[in-house]
Amino acid sequence: MNIFLHRDDLRIHDNRGLDAASASGKTIPVYIDDPRIRDKTGTNKRAFREEGLQKLRKKYEDRGSGLIVRKGKTGDELKSIIEERDVEEIFFARSYTPTKRKIGNEIKALDIETKSVNDRLLVEPQDLKQEYDTFSPFYREWKKVQKKPPADKPENLASIGSEMPEMKAEPTADIPDAGEDAALNRWVRFKRKNLESYKDRRDDVANPEYVSKLSMYYSSGMIGKRKVLKDTVQMIDEENDSDKIRNYAKYRNEIAWGEFFYQVMYHNPNAVHHNYKEIPNEINWKNDSREFEAWKKGQTGIPFVDAGMRQLRNEGYMHNRLRQNVASFLTKHLMTDWRKGAKVFRKHLVDHNVPSNNGGWQWSASTGTDSIPIRIFNPIKQGRDYDEDAEYIKRHVPELRSLDPEKIHNWVEMGQKKRNSLDTDYPDPIINFNNRYHQGKQMFENALNK
Numbered sequence: 001m002n003i004f005l006h007r008d009d010l011r012i013h014d015n016r017g018l019d020a021a022s023a024s025g026k027t028i029p030v031y032i033d034d035p036r037i038r039d040k041t042g043t044n045k046r047a048f049r050e051e052g053l054q055k056l057r058k059k060y061e062d063r064g065s066g067l068i069v070r071k072g073k074t075g076d077e078l079k080s081i082i083e084e085r086d087v088e089e090i091f092f093a094r095s096y097t098p099t100k101r102k103i104g105n106e107i108k109a110l111d112i113e114t115k116s117v118n119d120r121l122l123v124e125p126q127d128l129k130q131e132y133d134t135f136s137p138f139y140r141e142w143k144k145v146q147k148k149p150p151a152d153k154p155e156n157l158a159s160i161g162s163e164m165p166e167m168k169a170e171p172t173a174d175i176p177d178a179g180e181d182a183a184l185n186r187w188v189r190f191k192r193k194n195l196e197s198y199k200d201r202r203d204d205v206a207n208p209e210y211v212s213k214l215s216m217y218y219s220s221g222m223i224g225k226r227k228v229l230k231d232t233v234q235m236i237d238e239e240n241d242s243d244k245i246r247n248y249a250k251y252r253n254e255i256a257w258g259e260f261f262y263q264v265m266y267h268n269p270n271a272v273h274h275n276y277k278e279i280p281n282e283i284n285w286k287n288d289s290r291e292f293e294a295w296k297k298g299q300t301g302i303p304f305v306d307a308g309m310r311q312l313r314n315e316g317y318m319h320n321r322l323r324q325n326v327a328s329f330l331t332k333h334l335m336t337d338w339r340k341g342a343k344v345f346r347k348h349l350v351d352h353n354v355p356s357n358n359g360g361w362q363w364s365a366s367t368g369t370d371s372i373p374i375r376i377f378n379p380i381k382q383g384r385d386y387d388e389d390a391e392y393i394k395r396h397v398p399e400l401r402s403l404d405p406e407k408i409h410n411w412v413e414m415g416q417k418k419r420n421s422l423d424t425d426y427p428d429p430i431i432n433f434n435n436r437y438h439q440g441k442q443m444f445e446n447a448l449n450k
């Protein structure tokens, strides 16, 4: 018999590791809740995964099999299962972050045949001739690599009873339904209704339907990327309307962004804790704890930033445009180390994954992969551009609901007296916005010897 070890692939459909295991022999599905991963996972994501495991168990039981879940170090737990059952080989999907690679090596060192396969990525870093530090050349090469088709359904599952220890992470946010059915339903709906306008509308932040909101399913592997890519390419190939093709293609491009950051992490494991870019001098972070607390709670007095941070706390999710803005604001205007912000995202995000979170933070902080030396978002202008009617802001910042959009977007610039006259509980800006723009820029120029 074989073991198939689920890691970040909590699904049965389009699962290359599971397919490989079951093609080679009767397969026992296993998941190990390893403390080295669990302790670094926020409770929202943990709760989402736990529900995902229940759904997965049910899927296996419906197929006359079961799911064995154990808590402990992956190597130790696998050893126990091998001792208990007649196991010949262990199959698992490769991971690319330092801790998960270490665990992968631990599995390979067990006294049994092991086989690791690529399931997580459409294109593995090893499939490319070189390392890329900017997205566009990466994407050009990424597109050229032949992608595998979706994996077959596993036919050869062992008839076993499930084992599931008590796992009870309490989410702090209102998180979506987990599991592959929820993921596939979301994909089908998004594909039917919004993929044709994805490129044109994805930054219209007021309407949550304009983006796929599939990131939590990708991060925990509840949806197969080959399935999504196949559907997307098919739509591109069968479409004559060039406008629609442009929109479909943008979705493929965004999927590749996620793969780009995996490639960066694979080649640069130190980037988890250190600046990706060589910066000649130390960045002289201000790291003011009072300002950091206000940012975390969505109480900075900058409406677009606060709306983003409150969405994060309430939903365990934040729109990409907002992620860029709150990250830029924390690192540039509040002059606070990107690592602190990345940790807050890790704590709350249901879709947290190390490569995308680290890549997104370092990109926004100007310490990462980007061709622009110092990028500073203006969250006042961005609010006006992407949330013109302040619908997104009002949804997440109830204190501002009674104001018209113009006043909301003018909140910082209108001055103290005018703000007082509006009689809302919403705070004044915690910083002098324009001064801080210059100070933040100077801090980076000093670090870069500019």
Ligand SMILES: Cc1cc2nc3c(=O)[nH]c(=O)nc-3n(C[C@H](O)[C@H](O)[C@H](O)COP(=O)(O)OP(=O)(O)OC[C@H]3O[C@@H](n4cnc5c(N)ncnc54)[C@H](O)[C@@H]3O)c2cc1C
Pocket (backbone or CB within 6 Å): 202, 211, 212, 213, 214, 215, 216, 218, 219, 254, 255, 256, 257, 258, 259, 261, 318, 319, 320, 321, 323, 324, 327, 345, 349, 351, 352, 353, 354, 356, 357, 358, 359, 360, 361, 364
């Ligand atoms: C500071 C910061 C932190 C981030 N942290 C994470 C994280 O922990 N986990 C995560 O999945 N994404 C992260 N992102 C990327 C991006 O914001 C989310 O993937 C996206 O907002 C998820 O929403 P969606 O599924 O509706 O995206 P859609 O717009 O529907 O995009 C489809 C998919 O493409 C991928 N994708 C899209 N944009 C990006 C991007 N810029 N980088 C990497 N992948 C992308 C995601 O898998 C996403 O689900 C971060 C971005 C920033 C700026």
